[in-house]
Amino acid sequence: MVIWSRNPVHSAIYLVLSFLSVAALYVLLEAEFVAAVQVFVYAGGIMVLFLFVIMLVNLKAAIGPRVRIHATISGTIGLFVLGSILYVYDRGSAGPAAAGRSVLREGGNLQAVGTAIFQDYLLPFEIASVLLLVAMIGAIVLARQKI
């Protein structure tokens, strides 16, 4: 529905729905911390950003015709790739989940993930913060009045 709605605002609302569903899936997969981050970052931050830009950009100009020969061709290509991946997937099968005591649950999921981030993955964490800073500066420079 994200890609079928003609109105971008409807697409954005459906996108919130799919983000929340993915967060629920994370909870089912015993990743509560990632689920919380997903809700905060995606459903909170990114959606506000999207809606803000959709409001800024003229809606009349954004709504266009949906079906053209070009779109049909590329949609067919997409479905073909989906089918081929499904075919490859069908030939293999994963075993049962690893047995034994789950490291994901040790002292609660949040504590486990936090310990991993701040001990084993401290350098990538700092690099991610620098990346976010660079993205912020870049966005401000790009969105200034005079480019």
Added chain:
Amino acid sequence: MPVPINHVLVFSLLLFAVGMIGVLTRRNAIIILMSIELMLNAANINFIAFSRQLNNLMGQVFGVFTIAVAAGEVAVGLAVVLALFRNHDTVNVDEIHIMKG
């Protein structure tokens, strides 16, 4: 009763396919960015699913990093869309051909 990983993988595959079809068929730059978010989410689901399957915490850590990178990417992408709209009055990627190649 844990979720079997096969079902999760099929779901993530479907989500990825929806995102890819969106990128290929829609010509609105904002919706293309949304579809890219869908594909990133599908990859993230795979990370989490295999983290559970292999009993390894690395997948969840990488999931958090992926979300951070996606947030930065959306910010820059929407800024680009905004600048394009200011200069060209359109968000249709077919009408934007200033880089003739």
